[in-house]
Every structure is written in structure tokens, then in C-alpha cells.
Amino acid sequence: MNGDRGPKTEVRRLSAVIAAAAFVLxxxxxxxxxxxxxxxxxxxxxxxxxxxxxxxTAWSTEVGPEGKExxxxxxxxxxxxxxxxxxxxxxxxxxxxGMPPAYPALIGRxxxxxxxxxxxxxxxxxxxxxxxxxxxxxxxxxxxxMPHTQPGxxxxxxxxxxxxxxxxxxxxxxxxxTLDAASLRAVKMPYTNRFVRDDRKGGHEVR
Amino acid sequence: MTPMTDSExxxxxxxxxxxHETISRRDMLVGAAGAVGGAVLxxxxxxxxxxxxxxxxxxxxxxxxxxxxxxxxxxxxxxPDDPTKILGTPTAAVGTRSRFVTAVRTPTGQVTGTSLTPLxxxxxxxxxxxxxxxxxxxxxxxxxxxxxSLMIHGLVDHPMMFSVDDxxxxxxxxxxxxxxxxxxxxxSYRDTKPDQTVQVVxxxxxxxxxxxxxxxxxxxxxxxxxxxxxxxAEGSDAVMMTRSIPIEKAHDDAMIVWAQNGEPLQPAQxxxxxxxxxxxxxxSNVKWLRRIELGTEPWMTRWETSKYTDPLPDGKARIFSFExxxxxxxxxxxxxxxxxxxxxxxxxxxxxxRGTITRVEVSxxxxxxxxxxxxxxxxxxxxxxxxxxxxxxxxxxxTLMSRATxxxxxVQPTRTELIKVRGIGTDYHFNPIYGWTVKSDxxxxxxxxx
Numbered sequence: 001m002n003g004d005r006g007p008k009t010e011v012r013r014l015s016a017v018i019a020a021a022a023f024v025l026x027x028x029x030x031x032x033x034x035x036x037x038x039x040x041x042x043x044x045x046x047x048x049x050x051x052x053x054x055x056x057t058a059w060s061t062e063v064g065p066e067g068k069e070x071x072x073x074x075x076x077x078x079x080x081x082x083x084x085x086x087x088x089x090x091x092x093x094x095x096x097x098g099m100p101p102a103y104p105a106l107i108g109r110x111x112x113x114x115x116x117x118x119x120x121x122x123x124x125x126x127x128x129x130x131x132x133x134x135x136x137x138x139x140x141x142x143x144x145x146m147p148h149t150q151p152g153x154x155x156x157x158x159x160x161x162x163x164x165x166x167x168x169x170x171x172x173x174x175x176x177x178t179l180d181a182a183s184l185r186a187v188k189m190p191y192t193n194r195f196v197r198d199d200r201k202g203g204h205e206v207r
Numbered sequence: 208m209t210p211m212t213d214s215e216x217x218x219x220x221x222x223x224x225x226x227h228e229t230i231s232r233r234d235m236l237v238g239a240a241g242a243v244g245g246a247v248l249x250x251x252x253x254x255x256x257x258x259x260x261x262x263x264x265x266x267x268x269x270x271x272x273x274x275x276x277x278x279x280x281x282x283x284x285x286x287p288d289d290p291t292k293i294l295g296t297p298t299a300a301v302g303t304r305s306r307f308v309t310a311v312r313t314p315t316g317q318v319t320g321t322s323l324t325p326l327x328x329x330x331x332x333x334x335x336x337x338x339x340x341x342x343x344x345x346x347x348x349x350x351x352x353x354x355x356s357l358m359i360h361g362l363v364d365h366p367m368m369f370s371v372d373d374x375x376x377x378x379x380x381x382x383x384x385x386x387x388x389x390x391x392x393x394x395s396y397r398d399t400k401p402d403q404t405v406q407v408v409x410x411x412x413x414x415x416x417x418x419x420x421x422x423x424x425x426x427x428x429x430x431x432x433x434x435x436x437x438x439x440a441e442g443s444d445a446v447m448m449t450r451s452i453p454i455e456k457a458h459d460d461a462m463i464v465w466a467q468n469g470e471p472l473q474p475a476q477x478x479x480x481x482x483x484x485x486x487x488x489x490x491s492n493v494k495w496l497r498r499i500e501l502g503t504e505p506w507m508t509r510w511e512t513s514k515y516t517d518p519l520p521d522g523k524a525r526i527f528s529f530e531x532x533x534x535x536x537x538x539x540x541x542x543x544x545x546x547x548x549x550x551x552x553x554x555x556x557x558x559x560x561r562g563t564i565t566r567v568e569v570s571x572x573x574x575x576x577x578x579x580x581x582x583x584x585x586x587x588x589x590x591x592x593x594x595x596x597x598x599x600x601x602x603x604x605x606t607l608m609s610r611a612t613x614x615x616x617x618v619q620p621t622r623t624e625l626i627k628v629r630g631i632g633t634d635y636h637f638n639p640i641y642g643w644t645v646k647s648d649x650x651x652x653x654x655x656x657x
Contacts, residue, residue, distance in 0.1 A: 043428075048367045048369040048428070051359075051360050052368075055368065102319065116518070118632050119629060119633055120630045122631055132509075137512065140509070144446065200528065202561045204617065
């Protein structure tokens with residue numbers, strides 16, 4: 001919280017320091033000082049409790065673009081193909097072609113998509129192969145939200161397997177691949193560099 | 208007025224993932240017929256009720272909906288010839304709308320579904336909470352607030368767990384802001400049709416009074432480390448919605464919200480806690496919020512890469528396009544209304560994700576000339592503002608349009624301009640000028656090709 005420290009915050013900091021000196025205030029402790037003596041509210045209200053390491057581990061299931069959070073485990077393309085047929089194909093189609101508009105396509109590399117002309121060709125289907133910039137977040141999303149009617153029910157090995165199948169079916173990795181944390185981190189998606197940060201700033205220009 | 212066909216089912220503003228429920232002819236006839244009496248008095252053409260799925264919605268709605276095909280549990284008393292000569296009904300635990308008010312959303316019946324706000328039926332700027340548009344990806348979770356917590360962790364000195372009651376003990380603010388779905392307007396962008404209602408064209412924006420704690424207060428409580436630049440917000444719905452938000456938004460105006468229009472959030476709006484990032488695309492206002500993690504870089508979740516991004520004509524795709532550009536839409540008169548010659552108010556809503564609306568212009572001659580509309584009340588930052596423009600219709604065919612300008616000087620573009628910079632294949636963040644063509648017989652039709 002250093003970015004927005006204005007004069008008022010500095011005053012509040014000072015009063016907090018005074019309060020701390022007077023009452024030997026422990027940070028996030030049980031006491032936030034004598035509020036009756038403070039014109040400014042305290043920076044710390046001592047509301048809530050510390051999150052435990054166990055809670056943080058249990059709740060933090062996300063896997064980011066670098067994949068540093070990936071769990072132990074592994075899975076093969078072939079296992080993933082079997083799981084897909086049993087748990088995914090009923091919505092996403094036997095070949096991952098999707099059932100729009102309810103269930104998006106997952107698999108497909110239309111040659112037209114190689115030029116990333118999604119802006120001008122509304123019929124071009126977006127898939128994991130042509131419109132998904134980080135392989136590790138396939139793992140994240142499948143583990144967090146799939147299968148649609150039984151979210152969070154897959155084991156890590158199953159998620160690795162499905163990720164392997166989806167990446168292989170999209171011609172990103174070979175069909176004989178096995179994925180684990182290290183190998184999934186190493187997978188580069190074909191169009192990562194097509195995704196650019198927002199450069200709109202308001203004003204007269206329409207972008 | 209011709210009956211709607213099956214192709215007139217209410218399209219979603221976020222159609223890429225939303226199954227549409229086809230409204231059967233029978234549903235429509237029931238809905239339309241049931242609404243006739245109310246519509247005449249309310250001045251709202253009956254066909255709108257049928258088209259907007261009133262028959263469907265009424266099954267789950269309160270007794271207010273006259274279109275319900277089945278007899279309600281508590282039949283409404285008859286309407287007396289003279290209400291001054293008969294005692295009225297007693298008080299009630301929860302109020303209901305008049306039987307003559309038939310405003311309803313457009314539920315699809317799907318857990319990945321949407322429902323659209325009936326903009327044509329609303330006045331002023333506040334959207335009734337039970338008519339706020341809905342968009343969710345794994346259904347509406349049922350959450351006991353006593354068992355719900357918000358964890359803030361990651362790059363903080365003090366990882367904390369807050370109960371809902373804890374959150375309510377912090378300093379609170381109450382602010383009025385709109386929330387607009389990133390996909391609002393998709394169904395009228397590629398394939399504009401004359402018989403699209405304003406509910407279909409723009410019904411995924413709603414405006415509420417929100418109460419909550421500024422996120423920066425919680426961040427101070429937890430001692431966010433200086434290296435933290437982004438935070439991840441996670442919901443406790445079935446898809447565990449996750450979005451990365453720049454920390455500047457927390458320093459600015461992000462809130463953790465528990466109340467909407469003076470009462471606890473509706474389940475569809477995130478009960479018991481949601482993130483509110485005013486002016487940012489709807490999806491980033493994570494509902495059913497349970498966790499915030501501070502980090503140095505965005506997490507690149509599915510929703511901010513594969514979805515909610517803007518492919519551009521230069522072969523790139525813009526990501527993290529949070530701030531919604533200025534936009535306006537006329538809400539009356541709109542399809543399927545029919546107007547009479549003489550003076551009528553042209554009324555609508557304008558909003559910008561970048562601040563206040565400074566001007567709304569209305570054209571009554573198909574875009575040839577523009578006049579400043581009246582803005583009602585002070586325009587609030589990142590909030591709907593109501594505009595009206597008095598117009599005397601002389602009976603000749605013309606097209607009405609509105610055009611908003613915000614405090615940055617941004618002017619709402621035409622659809623042609625938007626296609627030039629975004630392409631016809633773009634999927635989100637639609638803000639073109641919308642038109643409504645008045646035929647010489649007074650009937651109004653949507654005109655999207657501006």
C-alpha cells in the first residue's frame with residue numbers, strides 16, 4: 001500500500017506510530033489503541049483473524065502462466081483421451097468441436113486461424129489451440145471448473161492427462177506426450193505474443 | 208405488429224457461451240395475451256411482454272406478473288369500478304408490483320445463463336435489484352453467510368480471514384455505479400434486426416446503489432507489500448471465477464460490497480459479498496467473493512485471455528481492457544412501441560467506465576444534426592445518467608439516435624467506426640451509437656447500422 005500515500009495517510013501513519021508507542025500496539029493485534037483519543041481512525045482495526053497456513057494452502061489452487069504452482073502428478077495424452085470421452089465429450093463433442101453457444105469448442109486449428117484474423121472473421125472458431133496464450137492455465141481452468149456438472153472432482157493426474165490430450169489434439173505437443181509440472185511449464189502456446197495489453201486511454205480516439 | 212417468431216427468442220448479450228431457450232409460440236401467445244390489459248394502461252405494447260418471455264418468467268415470479276398462465280396461489284382481488292367505494296387490501300410482509308406492471312428479465316433456464324434488464328420499462332437511473340441483469344457461468348451458488356469468509360493473502364504482511372460480519376465492521380461507503388456485462392450488445396452488433404428490443408440490444412447494464420468497504424481499507428489492514436501490483440479475486444461459485452485486477456484499482460475505488468439498493472445483495476448479484484470495480488467490465492466484478500491474493504503479475508485466467516479479450520484488425524488481441532468506453536442508448540421510444548404525432552420525450556441512459564458523462568446528444572433526423580439532451584441530476588462517475596430530449600414528431604419517417612461524451616472527451620462512435628477499429632468478429636465491449644427508426648405509421652424499429 002505504498003502507492004497512494006498522501007498527506008492524510010502520513011498523518012494517519014504518524015498517529016498510528018504514536019498509538020503504537022503509547023500502547024505497545026502489536027500489528028494486527030487485539031487492540032488498535034485508544035480511539036477516543038484519536039481524531040483519525042486507525043490504520044488497523046484489528047478486525048478479522050489471521051489466515052492459517054492450512055487455509056491458505058487449501059484455498060490457493062490457482063495455477064498462473066509460469067506454472068510455478070503446479071502440483072505433483074502426471075498424465076498422458078492417451079489417458080486424457082479416455083477421460084475426455086467419458087467426462088467431457090457429452091458437452092464439448094466427441095472431437096472437442098463444442099456445442100455452441102452453450103459449450104465452447106476446445107479443439108481445432110483452422111488454417112485461417114494461423115493468421116489470427118479473429119477480428120475480421122466472425123466465423124473463425126476460437127479454441128485452446130488458436131486462442132489460449134498459456135498452457136498452464138488450461139490445467140488451472142480444468143481443475144477449477146470442470147467437468148461442468150462436477151466441478152473440482154478430477155484428480156491432479158486426471159487434470160494433467162486432460163491437459164495433455166487437449167494440447168496434443170490442438171497440435172501443440174506430440175501425441176505420445178506425458179505431462180507433469182516441469183514439462184507443462186515448458187510448453188509454449190503458438191500465439192502467446194498476439195495478446196497485448198490494453199492501450200486505450202479515453203480521450204478523442206476510438207480504439 | 209406481427210407476432211414474434213422463434214428467431215426472436217431473447218438473445219443473450221454474451222451469446223458465445225449462453226444457451227438460448229427457444230420460446231414456443233404457445234408461450235408467447237400466453238405471455239402476450241396475459242399482458243394486454245396491463246400494457247394498455249402502462250402504455251407499453253403488449254407484444255413486448257410475450258417477446259421478452261413473460262410467460263416463462265412469470266412462473267417463477269411473484270403474483271405481480273399478470274402473464275402467469277397458472278392461477279396464482281393468492282388470486283388478486285377484482286378491480287372495482289370505483290376504488291373509492293370499497294376497502295382495499297391489508298398490508299403485506301413484502302411488497303409486490305402492481306398487476307399492471309409487467310417488467311421482467313429474460314431468464315434462459317440455464318446455469319450458464321443470462322437474463323436481461325427490461326430497460327424499456329424503467330425510469331430514472333436505479334435498477335431494481337430484482338431486475339438487475341444476471342450473468343453467471345456455473346449457476347447461482349446458495350451460500351450461508353455465517354459460513355462464508357473472505358481471505359486476503361499473498362504479498363501481505365498479515366494474511367487475514369474475514370467473516371461477513373467482520374467486513375461490515377469496517378468503515379463503509381455507499382456509492383452509485385453501473386455494472387455492464389462485457390458482452391452487452393453482441394446480439395445487435397453483427398446481426399442487427401429491426402425487431403430487437405432495447406432489452407435485447409443493451410439490457411446487460413444495470414445501475415445500483417452499492418454499500419461496502421473500500422478495498423484499500425482491507426489492504427491496509429493486511430499490510431499489502433510494496434511489490435504487490437495485481438490481485439486475484441476468486442468467487443465461490445461452481446467455476447470459482449477468477450480475475451486479475453491491477454492494484455491501482457484498489458487504491459482508486461474498488462469495494463467489497465454486501466448491499467445493493469439498501470438491502471443485502473441478491474444471490475444473483477453475489478450474496479453475501481462481491482467485488483465491485485466501478486467502470487470495469489462486468490465479469491471482473493467477481494461475485495460470491497471468497498479470496499483475494501496479492502501478487503506481482505496477473506494470473507492470466509481463462510476469463511482474461513480466452514474470453515473477454517478483444518481481437519484487433521492488426522492480428523493482435525487486447526487483454527485487460529477493463530474500462531468500458533462511454534455509451535448511451537435510447538430506452539423510449541423503442542421497438543415495439545408506436546408513437547403519436549406531437550411532442551414526446553426521447554429518453555435514455557448514458558454511462559462511462561472512465562468517469563462522468565458530460566454530454567448526451569440526440570439526433571431526430573437520422574444523424575444529420577444533433578442537439579444536447581437534458582441530463583437529469585448531476586451525472587455521477589461511472590454511473591448511469593438519465594437523459595431526455597423533447598421532440599415534436601411530425602409524422603414523417605426518421606431515425607432517433609443518441610451519442611454520449613464523457614469527461615475524457617471520448618465520443619461514442621458509430622457502429623461503422625467501431626467495426627473499423629475492432630472488426631466485425633470482435634466479441635466484447637460494444638458501444639456503438641444505436642438508432643430507432645420511427646415509421647410514418649408511428650411504429651418504432653431498431654436501427655443498428657449506424
